[in-house]
Amino acid sequence: MWPSLWPKNWVQPSARCWSADLLLDAACKSFPLAAGSLESEELAALQWNLLADDLAYPLAVLKRSALNHNLAWMQAYAARKGVHLAPHGKTTMSPELFRMQLDAGAWGLTFATVFQLAVGVHAGVRRAIIANQVLAAADLAGLRSLLQTHADLRVWFLVDSLAQLRLIEQWAVAQAVYQPFDVLLEMGVAGKRTGCRTQEEAWELAQALASSPAVRLCGVECYEGIAAQCDNDHDVRAVSDLVRRVVQVVRACDAQGLFADERILLSAGGSAVFDLVLPLLTTGDLSRPVDGVLRSGCYITHDHGHYTRYLHLMEQREGLQESLQPALEVWALVQSVPEPGQAFLSCGRRDISHDIELPMPQRVARAGVRSVDGMQPTPPDWRITALNDQHAYLQFDPAGNAPAVGDRVVLGISHPCTTFDKWRWMAVVEDDYRVCGAIHTCF
Incomplete structure (x- = not known):
């Protein structure tokens, strides 16, 4: 174990939302290696943003x-x-x-x-x-x-x-x-x-x-x-x-x-x-x-699948206009488009839930896009058809809107439990994807 990953004095947790004692470094999957060691309370001041590619992929994030x-x-x-x-x-x-x-x-x-x-x-x-x-x-x-x-x-x-x-x-x-x-x-x-x-x-x-x-x-x-x-x-x-x-x-x-x-x-x-x-x-x-x-x-x-479907039924039974919102996303990079209709993302079984259903593409930030306004919903023909340990198979219509190497794809999940257990930390982000904090897990 990398000792610095374990938060200092976490047996006496702060009342703040994000632990002020969580130390992040190279032991944390997808944390920038060049950043050295940082406490989570320092992250907001750095103004890191997912759309600026300030962190490595894949990356699990929580929307504050x-x-x-x-x-x-x-x-x-x-x-x-x-x-x-x-x-x-x-x-x-x-x-x-x-x-x-x-x-x-x-x-x-x-x-x-x-x-x-x-x-x-x-x-x-x-x-x-x-x-x-x-x-x-x-x-x-x-x-x-x-x-x-x-x-x-x-x-x-x-x-x-x-x-x-x-x-x-x-x-x-x-x-x-x-x-x-x-x-x-x-x-x-x-x-x-x-x-x-x-x-x-x-x-x-x-x-x-x-x-x-x-x-x-x-x-x-x-x-x-x-x-x-x-x-x-x-x-x-x-x-x-x-x-x-x-x-x-x-x-x-x-x-x-x-x-x-x-x-x-x-x-x-x-x-x-x-x-x-x-x-x-x-x-x-x-x-x-x-x-x-x-x-x-x-x-x-x-989540974006399993519980969303159940909650839609509950909303109907209860007469509710809204209920819960998906807060957990996994960002992956299009790393290869080796043939028409088939792309590969930098995200696999080690990174994301797949026990109930495969991940679901939600949005795409094309290579070079640096703002939320430039993001687009993924085309309806884009779908994940399989996962390997480190790869997701993204199938698409080659005659349509195709992914390109360097695009960032936001993946939705079913069943958050089995995404959390694949990460020892997660970045917390604002709606514009600025990093404002972090949490850690104890599986």
Whole structure:
């Protein structure tokens, strides 16, 4: 590892949007080698601009105005619906972006592993959901250490089987640990991901959790994204069915006094159909108050494909004129046009998401163009047909508007998570593509 890439004193993060302690240098992919070492707070003064080719390609960038819009929009949406927001940190794994989400009003953050949780805790997170099963001895020990080190930290993780509970209990006995973990019972969907499949299975597990000395049953959780297909009729029906099943379990547990806290924690919500789980998160007529927690994560950058299609359906269901804006782009250079109809870009699997669909050309800045006004939408016949490790295959109509060597192509993505994990840093830019800061990631 290049030591200078790791930000100085990041365990005590600044309240500013961009870490003042992040040091950038040759260890950072696409950072200008001739620039030496720079702290991120110095970037704005340099007046670097992507359109001036001040940085190398490919380059992943975050548009500051879209980030700010998305942070405000999602926080306002959650407040309007009467629920808390605990964004999924696995999307970005960026302490700077975690800080922005907390500063915008997030109730807490969500993670998938104890390692991710530790990154969040160091960034200032004090309420967290691990939306996953925790059962390995090393993870249980790590979680216990974090809780003991930070007295103000609350963490809830998921349990979906008696087998998992027994492993937790065995670990607790072996370690002579008597402080129970806070847990949420997870409900699932047959044939899909984790979670109890039936009401009977969930009820048996809930009773065991409530009577176990190793855990405290604090609420119920589900993930509705596994039921969605980006078909409005199907999604409303499937997610509503899941919500009904979860509410039945919640009411049964409440009626029998199985919940350990004074407030019941109910959590759901990915980044696609989060509006459809609101009836669960606002369940009423229980014996104690409910904290409904929405866990959407990709909203902070949104995307140009997968989530955009889902959000268009949500906008229709909610009667909204607008929602989220794409904030994450990857810029690539046309490096070769070896034959009619085929060009190659300097961007490949190592640089950009491709797990859901291939990147989508959005705009082009021809060689020599130095202003946003000179950029153009890419012709509709331009499309990425394949990726190698370092190359993107750009197919186009040779009789039409062809790309040329030296052109800069702005690529849109589906599923931001798998672009973030390919970059140890990202430049933050203004709408005119001046570099104003940077973030780093901790994958």
